[in-house]
Amino acid sequence: xxxxxxxxxxxxxxxxxxxxxxxxxxxxxxxxxxxxxxxxxxxxxxxxxxxxxxxxxxxxxxxxxxxxxxxxxxxxxxxxxxxxxxxxxxxxxxxxxxxxxxxxxxxxxxxxxxxxxxxxxxxxxxxxxxxxxxxxxxxxxxxxxxxxxxxxxxxxxxxxxxxxxxxxxxxxxxx
Amino acid sequence: xxxxxxxxxxxxxxxxxxxxxxxxxxxxxxxxxxxxxxxxxxxxxxxxxxxxxxxxxxxxxxxxxxxxxxxxxxxxxxxxxxxxxxxxxxxxxxxxxxxxxxxxxxxxxxxxxxxxxxxxxxxxxxxxxxxxxxxxxxxxxxxxxxxxxxxxxxxxxxxxxxxxxxxxxxxxxxx
Numbered sequence: 001x002x003x004x005x006x007x008x009x010x011x012x013x014x015x016x017x018x019x020x021x022x023x024x025x026x027x028x029x030x031x032x033x034x035x036x037x038x039x040x041x042x043x044x045x046x047x048x049x050x051x052x053x054x055x056x057x058x059x060x061x062x063x064x065x066x067x068x069x070x071x072x073x074x075x076x077x078x079x080x081x082x083x084x085x086x087x088x089x090x091x092x093x094x095x096x097x098x099x100x101x102x103x104x105x106x107x108x109x110x111x112x113x114x115x116x117x118x119x120x121x122x123x124x125x126x127x128x129x130x131x132x133x134x135x136x137x138x139x140x141x142x143x144x145x146x147x148x149x150x151x152x153x154x155x156x157x158x159x160x161x162x163x164x165x166x167x168x169x170x171x172x173x174x175x
Numbered sequence: 176x177x178x179x180x181x182x183x184x185x186x187x188x189x190x191x192x193x194x195x196x197x198x199x200x201x202x203x204x205x206x207x208x209x210x211x212x213x214x215x216x217x218x219x220x221x222x223x224x225x226x227x228x229x230x231x232x233x234x235x236x237x238x239x240x241x242x243x244x245x246x247x248x249x250x251x252x253x254x255x256x257x258x259x260x261x262x263x264x265x266x267x268x269x270x271x272x273x274x275x276x277x278x279x280x281x282x283x284x285x286x287x288x289x290x291x292x293x294x295x296x297x298x299x300x301x302x303x304x305x306x307x308x309x310x311x312x313x314x315x316x317x318x319x320x321x322x323x324x325x326x327x328x329x330x331x332x333x334x335x336x337x338x339x340x341x342x343x344x345x346x347x348x349x350x
Contacts (some may be wrong), residue, residue, distance in 0.1 A: 017195035019250050019311065021282040057281055060259040062271030066331025073248070073284055078230055084235040096237030098315040101322070106232055107196040107313045109284075113325050114309050138259065138282045140273040143264045145327050146337040147215045147276070150288050153319050155240025163319040 023136035024060075025053035025122075027074060029129045034078055035172040039089050039102070040165040041112050041128035048117065049129035051137050058122035061140075065119040069143035072126065075136040076108035079174055089170055090161040099156060104174045110135070113143055178277040198311035199235075200228035200297075202249060204304045209253055212349040214286050215276070215340040216303035221294065225306035226312050233297035236315075236342050244318035249300065250311040251283035254349055264345055265336040274331060279349045285310070288318055 031037045038044035048090035051072070053061060064070070081104070087093070088100040097105055110131065117125035124140065157164065204224035206212045213219035226247070228236060239245070256279070270280070271281055285306065292300035299315065307330040330337065 017197045018196070019196040019197065019313070020192035020243050021194040021195070021284075022192045030208050042322060056257065057273075060272040060281070061274070062273040063331055064271060066329060067274070067327070068329040069325050069327040071286065073282075073286070075332065083239065084232065093233065096239060097235040098232075099236070099238040099242065099317055099320070101316055105249075105314060106235070106277055109196075111248070111286075111316060112335055115325070135271070138194070139280060139302050141276060141286060141330060142274055142333065143325065143327050144276070144330050144337050145216060146333075149324050150318065151242040152292075152318050153279065154241060154243040155319050156238055158317065158318060158319050158321075162239050162319050165322065170298050172304050 002150065013108050021138055023075065024057045024139065025051045025137045027051050027131050027135045029131055029133045031131065032133045034132060034175055035170055038130045039168055039170050041114060041130050043165050043167060044128045044130040046127060047129045049126050049131065051124040051126065053122045055062045055122060055126060061119055061122065061124065064124070064140065064142070067116055069113055071141040071143055072112050072114055073135060073139040074110045074131060075138055076103040076110050077136055078132060079103045079108045082106045082108070089168055090164055091157060093157065095157055102174060109138065117143050133169045179317045189348065195326060196313055198250065199314065200226045202226050202306050202310045202312050204306055204308045205311065206306065206307045209307060209350055210345055212307065212345045213305040214343055214345050216289060216305050218340050219303045219305040221302060222304045224301050224306065226299040226301065228297045228299060230297060236294055236299065239299065239317070242291055242317045244288055245291050245313060246316040246318055247287050247289055248314040249285045249306060250313055251278040251285050252311055253307060254278045254283045257281045265339055265341055266332060268332065270332055276348060284313065334348045
C-alpha cells in the first residue's frame with residue numbers, strides 16, 4: 001500500500017462493514033444545502049429543528065422531556081467515503097481525521113450537543129441545530145454534566161481556532 | 176402491535192438495518208466481565224486502557240496527541256437486542272431508553288469522554304475507562320469544550336442519581 005493510498009480511505013477500505021444500524025428517526029432542519037451551514041451548535045444558536053422518531057421507537061422517549069440538553073448521534077449520509085488526513089473547515093493545515101470533527105470519517109457518525117426544546121408525541125424539538133435536513137438519527141442520549149463535562153486542558157490545533165466556529169460556515173469540501 | 180410488543184424491541188424490530196459501519200480498532204481494558212464494571216468514566220478514575228487502531232486507519236491519528244480528552248464512540252457488542260423501557264443501573268424506576276445511558280439501545284452505540292494518556296504508533300492510551308475489554312471502537316473525536324460543554328440546567332431523573340455513578344457498579348441486567 002503506497003503512502004498516498006494510506007491517506008485515501010476510498011482506495012484502501014478493506015475492512016468488513018459488519019456493524020449494522022438503522023435510523024431511529026429523521027432530523028428536519030432549515031439546512032437544506034451541505035454548503036453554507038453552521039459547523040457546530042455554537043454557530044447555530046437559536047436555530048430550531050426536530051427529530052421525527054419512527055413510531056416503533058417512540059416509547060423510548062418516555063421521560064426525555066426532563067432534560068435541557070441531549071446528545072444527538074446521526075449518520076452523515078451525504079458524505080461518500082472517507083479521508084484519513086483532512087483540511088477541516090476551521091484550519092488551513094491538514095490533520096488526522098480523528099483529531100478533527102470533520103464529517104468524512106471511516107464511520108460517518110455526527111455528534112452534537114443540542115438544547116432540548118420539547119417532546120411532543122414522537123417528535124423531539126431541538127435548538128442550536130447544525131445538522132443537514134433529512135439526516136438519519138442513530139441515537140438520542142441525555143446530556144449529564146457529571147458524566148460529560150470535563151476540564152480539558154489541551155485542545156490541540158483547536159486552541160486558537162475553536163471560537164471561529166461561532167461564525168464560520170461550511171463549504172462543500174466533504175460532499 | 177400490542178403495548179407490550181411496543182416496549183420489547185426484540186419483538187418489533189422491523190426497521191431495515193441499512194447503515195453499515197466497521198470497527199476502526201479494539202479497546203482493551205481491565206474489565207473482562209459485563210457485571211461489576213464502572214458504569215461511567217467518573218466511576219473509573221485512573222483506570223487505564225488502550226485502543227489498538229487497525230493499521231488501515233492509523234494515519235487518522237495524526238495530531239490527536241495534542242488533546243487532553245477525547246470522545247470514544249463504540250459498539251456495545253455484548254448487548255443483544257434492545258428495550259424501549261429500561262430500569263437503568265442508577266434507578267429503581269423504568270425510563271424510556273433515550274432518557275437513559277443504558278446499553279440496550281436500538282443502535283447500541285456507547286459514548287464516553289476519556290482522558291487521553293498518549294498516542295504511540297497505532298495505539299491510543301486512555302484513562303478513566305468504563306468500557307468492556309474487546310469492545311469494537313467506531314470513532315475517536317477530539318473533545319472541545321467550546322463545542323461540547325453546555326450549561327445543562329435540567330437533568331431529569333438523573334438530578335439526584337448521577338453522583339451515584341462515582342461508586343455504583345454494573346450488574347448483568349443488559350447481557
